[in-house]
Amino acid sequence: MQPLDSTATQLRVNTLRLRADFEQLSKIGAHTTHNSTPPAINRLALSPEDLRARAWFAERVEEAGILVRDDDAGNLSGFLPSEKKGAQTLLVGSHLDSIPDGGRYIGTVGVLAALECARTIHEAAVKLPFDLEVMDFTDGEGCWQSLFGALGVAGLLQPIHINDVHNDNAPFRAALVRAGINPNDVYNSKRHPSTLLGYLELHIEQSYRLEQSGVSIGIVEAIVGRSTYHVNFFGQAAHAGTTNMSLGARKDALQGASAFITRAHEFVRANYDEGTLNFGDITVQPGKFNMIPARCKLTMECRHTSEDMLAEMEAAILALGQECAEIFDLTMQPTRLIHMPAAVMAQPFVEAAERACEIVGVSHMRLSSFAGHEAQIMSTITPCGMIFIPSVGGISHNPQEFSRWEDVIDGANTLLHTILALAE
Amino acid sequence: MQPLDSTATQLRVNTLRLRADFEQLSKIGAHTTHNSTPPAINRLALSPEDLRARAWFAERVEEAGILVRDDDAGNLSGFLPSEKKGAQTLLVGSHLDSIPDGGRYIGTVGVLAALECARTIHEAAVKLPFDLEVMDFTDGEGCWQSLFGALGVAGLLQPIHINDVHNDNAPFRAALVRAGINPNDVYNSKRHPSTLLGYLELHIEQSYRLEQSGVSIGIVEAIVGRSTYHVNFFGQAAHAGTTNMSLGARKDALQGASAFITRAHEFVRANYDEGTLNFGDITVQPGKFNMIPARCKLTMECRHTSEDMLAEMEAAILALGQECAEIFDLTMQPTRLIHMPAAVMAQPFVEAAERACEIVGVSHMRLSSFAGHEAQIMSTITPCGMIFIPSVGGISHNPQEFSRWEDVIDGANTLLHTILALAE
Numbered sequence: 001m002q003p004l005d006s007t008a009t010q011l012r013v014n015t016l017r018l019r020a021d022f023e024q025l026s027k028i029g030a031h032t033t034h035n036s037t038p039p040a041i042n043r044l045a046l047s048p049e050d051l052r053a054r055a056w057f058a059e060r061v062e063e064a065g066i067l068v069r070d071d072d073a074g075n076l077s078g079f080l081p082s083e084k085k086g087a088q089t090l091l092v093g094s095h096l097d098s099i100p101d102g103g104r105y106i107g108t109v110g111v112l113a114a115l116e117c118a119r120t121i122h123e124a125a126v127k128l129p130f131d132l133e134v135m136d137f138t139d140g141e142g143c144w145q146s147l148f149g150a151l152g153v154a155g156l157l158q159p160i161h162i163n164d165v166h167n168d169n170a171p172f173r174a175a176l177v178r179a180g181i182n183p184n185d186v187y188n189s190k191r192h193p194s195t196l197l198g199y200l201e202l203h204i205e206q207s208y209r210l211e212q213s214g215v216s217i218g219i220v221e222a223i224v225g226r227s228t229y230h231v232n233f234f235g236q237a238a239h240a241g242t243t244n245m246s247l248g249a250r251k252d253a254l255q256g257a258s259a260f261i262t263r264a265h266e267f268v269r270a271n272y273d274e275g276t277l278n279f280g281d282i283t284v285q286p287g288k289f290n291m292i293p294a295r296c297k298l299t300m301e302c303r304h305t306s307e308d309m310l311a312e313m314e315a316a317i318l319a320l321g322q323e324c325a326e327i328f329d330l331t332m333q334p335t336r337l338i339h340m341p342a343a344v345m346a347q348p349f350v351e352a353a354e355r356a357c358e359i360v361g362v363s364h365m366r367l368s369s370f371a372g373h374e375a376q377i378m379s380t381i382t383p384c385g386m387i388f389i390p391s392v393g394g395i396s397h398n399p400q401e402f403s404r405w406e407d408v409i410d411g412a413n414t415l416l417h418t419i420l421a422l423a424e
Numbered sequence: 425m426q427p428l429d430s431t432a433t434q435l436r437v438n439t440l441r442l443r444a445d446f447e448q449l450s451k452i453g454a455h456t457t458h459n460s461t462p463p464a465i466n467r468l469a470l471s472p473e474d475l476r477a478r479a480w481f482a483e484r485v486e487e488a489g490i491l492v493r494d495d496d497a498g499n500l501s502g503f504l505p506s507e508k509k510g511a512q513t514l515l516v517g518s519h520l521d522s523i524p525d526g527g528r529y530i531g532t533v534g535v536l537a538a539l540e541c542a543r544t545i546h547e548a549a550v551k552l553p554f555d556l557e558v559m560d561f562t563d564g565e566g567c568w569q570s571l572f573g574a575l576g577v578a579g580l581l582q583p584i585h586i587n588d589v590h591n592d593n594a595p596f597r598a599a600l601v602r603a604g605i606n607p608n609d610v611y612n613s614k615r616h617p618s619t620l621l622g623y624l625e626l627h628i629e630q631s632y633r634l635e636q637s638g639v640s641i642g643i644v645e646a647i648v649g650r651s652t653y654h655v656n657f658f659g660q661a662a663h664a665g666t667t668n669m670s671l672g673a674r675k676d677a678l679q680g681a682s683a684f685i686t687r688a689h690e691f692v693r694a695n696y697d698e699g700t701l702n703f704g705d706i707t708v709q710p711g712k713f714n715m716i717p718a719r720c721k722l723t724m725e726c727r728h729t730s731e732d733m734l735a736e737m738e739a740a741i742l743a744l745g746q747e748c749a750e751i752f753d754l755t756m757q758p759t760r761l762i763h764m765p766a767a768v769m770a771q772p773f774v775e776a777a778e779r780a781c782e783i784v785g786v787s788h789m790r791l792s793s794f795a796g797h798e799a800q801i802m803s804t805i806t807p808c809g810m811i812f813i814p815s816v817g818g819i820s821h822n823p824q825e826f827s828r829w830e831d832v833i834d835g836a837n838t839l840l841h842t843i844l845a846l847a848e
């Protein structure tokens with residue numbers, strides 16, 4: 001193994017090659033709707049467009065002289081082995097699949113920058129003390145099963161993930177088979193933690209803290225935990241005209257739910273700087289003009305960067321709901337549907353990224369991620385780090401999603417030097 | 425014409441005959457579901473069950489020696505002519521049709537009591553200075569077009585009532601034809617106001633003010649006006665995790681709508697004793713767990729017994745909605761869908777009903793009706809009066825709808841003596 005010398009600090013990615021890759025990839029699954037400029041990206045996981053993107057990626061890996069690999073969960077990678085015997089592997093990447101009508105940057109920037117880093121390191125003949133593996137994870141956007149590939153690598157895939165989504169996941173299994181993935185073998189994608197050095201990802205911020213702060217690079221300290229609920233309020237249907245308006249006379253499920261929505265938002269705004277709350281949907285029954293709502297069903301989502309604070313926040317919100325139910329003579333029934341634990345990024349990865357920013361010469365700040373990422377899953381088995389570049393206007397999951405090219409370059413070089421810093 | 429003598433004050437309806445009618449009619453369209461006792465009534469307007477009820481009613485009229493009539497809007501009646509030349513007509517009645525899975529009392533009590541009054545007057549050979557006409561109005565419950573028959577008599581039917589409900593009213597026109605009604609002729613059901621003395625109706629209260637006051641008879645002073653709206657709040661969809669929670673950062677249509685629902689209810693409770701408000705339905709878009717609602721659509725219904733106060737209340741509520749929209753950086757768009765004006769009952773009818781209660785010897789109180797009725801339509805062309813009997817528990821539009829039989833009898837006798845009082 002050859003130690004990194006001072007010339008390594010001069011190393012930079014090939015910006016023209018990275019740009020060419022980005023332009024080519026942006027054409028796969030692009031389509032123009034409603035005079036939209038730029039076009040919307042449709043590379044839904046395992047769709048023909050996603051498979052075309054994967055084939056294109058495999059070609060890029062191969063032509064760079066890097067080994068193409070895949071695993072039994074469909075994760076596709078470029079593997080650059082270390083000369084060191086028994087070396088661990090540093091995974092670097094993201095996902096190439098998109099949401100319906102998505103943008104060009106999310107996921108792709110992470111995969112392409114990781115590929116460009118591997119090519120740059122390979123060309124410069126830098127000897128790393130670990131294997132470097134550029135990852136395109138399967139279904140990062142959750143078209144079928146959110147973070148499916150990462151769940152596989154982390155050994156967290158369960159039969160329910162391919163058998164029980166929406167009570168019948170046959171279309172997902174069919175899509176896996178069409179993509180050459182045997183649904184019975186997906187569990188084999190598990191990696192043993194001892195084989196891994198860690199996981200590193202470059203991603204767009206999807207928010208506007210970097211933009212508002214005028215800072216180029218965000219270094220993630222934590223990824224929010226997320227819990228989703230259905231919260232039902234049960235009252236009693238009655239004639240909206242003949243029933244007295246007084247609080248005691250009406251058991252109006254919608255009045256209770258409305259008070260809850262207002263108070264819960266006020267509570268989170270006042271008490272949880274690192275928490276978010278959303279009521280994304282609401283329905284009432286019987287849903288008639290002249291009937292007092294007997295039932296109101298809310299979908300609720302809570303996020304917090306600290307697992308303990310998230311649990312505390314959820315409990316306090318539900319207690320508020322109970323109070324609102326009592327005021328309006330209702331019963332409340334919350335059901336927790338999903339819980340994705342908050343993840344803390346590894347301190348050595350945070351510090352490596354900060355050193356990388358100093359070497360590249362870009363401003364940086366630590367922040368939290370309020371969106372979920374592969375690193376959230378990977379952090380259950382190996383140290384993780386994430387690097388954010390600014391999203392203009394904070395827009396993502398939208399064809400208007402945009403990051404300045406200078407920021408993409410800065411992000412790629414920061415990723416490169418984070419890898420090199422981890423090698424020291 | 426023979427003036428009413430003192431023996432007329434002794435006159436009472438035949439309770440056994442009225443009861444027998446009620447029991448027979450309650451079997452038409454009755455069906456038992458979920459072990460329900462009593463059974464639910466399904467006599468939807470113009471349905472085979474409704475037509476059977478109408479045939480049964482025509483037989484009762486005929487066997488009483490009273491003239492069976494109908495008009496071009498399908499209103500069915502029993503006509504007892506006065507001996508007085510050029511006499512006006514006093515209409516008395518309600519409707520025999522029901523909502524889906526309705527109760528046994530609503531509408532039917534009014535028609536059967538009116539029939540019994542006519543029979544009693546006919547048998548006692550009381551000479552009235554007006555024609556007495558027992559009405560079964562078409563579609564009192566609005567299965568097809570709310571208060572269709574009354575709209576016809578009042579000359580308020582418009583082509584839109586049979587051509588444009590839900591954008592295609594062909595099924596209604598077909599139902600009219602099946603019932604022997606020519607859709608082109610329904611406008612002929614109009615009566616000239618000069619031919620009418622007024623309209624009188626006995627009805628269940630559908631509320632619990634009589635029950636709570638321990639009073640037998642309610643004498644209606646006013647029927648609420650009613651306006652319905654769609655109120656839309658428009659904000660902006662955004663990622664629920666990455667968008668800042670602060671008020672300025674989110675344009676959450678559901679937060680605005682929730683604040684509006686809460687504040688509008690508080691406002692009406694505090695300021696409008698005779699007003700009611702209901703938000704009967706709510707939907708949001710896009711309706712996803714992790715998306716901030718971009719749009720929230722409310723259905724809103726306002727009622728007040730005073731037309732002026734209703735207008736004032738509606739304007740104030742919409743102003744509150746505008747305030748809530750501004751707080752959450754939204755735009756609000758209200759659309760008024762229906763306006764049914766408030767109706768004031770005729771003072772001579774109110775006083776006649778009060779005299780009748782004194783003669784019958786039942787307690788009484790004046791009150792407002794918070795539900796719509798035929799009298800609301802009829803009052804646009806002729807003086808109207810309404811008499812309420814208690815609804816146990818205030819329940820209506822439900823198989824559990826119930827009024828004590830003593831109260832039905834008291835109501836029928838009060839109706840009888842109101843007719844007689846109007847004759848004086």
